[in-house]
Amino acid sequence: MSKSTLSEIVDLFLLRVTPPEGETERPYYTTGSIVAAALFRLTLILFLAMLFNDQYRGTGWWWTAVTLAAWGLGAYPAWLQYRRFNEDVRVLQENTLCGSCRHFNPTNQLCTVLDVHVTSNEPPCGGDEWEPLQ
Numbered sequence: 532m533s534k535s536t537l538s539e540i541v542d543l544f545l546l547r548v549t550p551p552e553g554e555t556e557r558p559y560y561t562t563g564s565i566v567a568a569a570l571f572r573l574t575l576i577l578f579l580a581m582l583f584n585d586q587y588r589g590t591g592w593w594w595t596a597v598t599l600a601a602w603g604l605g606a607y608p609a610w611l612q613y614r615r616f617n618e619d620v621r622v623l624q625e626n627t628l629c630g631s632c633r634h635f636n637p638t639n640q641l642c643t644v645l646d647v648h649v650t651s652n653e654p655p656c657g658g659d660e661w662e663p664l665q
């Protein structure tokens with residue numbers, strides 16, 4: 532099934548604030564992807580603002596609109612994604628064996644021994660490599 536145009540735009544600009552269904556192989560959000568996506572959107576907004584600045588700067592609303600776009604399309608989705616990321620990490624830390632293991636890196640939800648993402652209750656090592664947090 533093909534994605535809708537709206538869905539394609541949302542994915543193109545990394546505006547999705549909840550992971551798509553069936554996305555289980557890797558964490559949909561990491562701090563790096565959130566920051567990179569926010570910078571990408573803010574750069575694009577700033578570029579468009581400079582491009583159309585000569586035409587609209589005398590209108591009185593131009594920079595208000597640019598500021599609102601920077602907040603609404605640039606920063607706010609990143610804030611929602613970061614909250615979602617933190618919630619996912621909290622759930623993993625509280626509900627999984629990996630969450631209590633010293634090899635679990637919550638920053639990118641990665642097992643540092645196997646170099647794989649932890650995305651479910653099932654530890655990728657099967658519990659064989661588990662070591663307690665110190």
Ligand code: SF4
Binds near residue numbers: 630
């Ligand atoms: S070593 Fe095992 S228990 Fe520890 S983080 Fe990796 S997969 Fe999870």
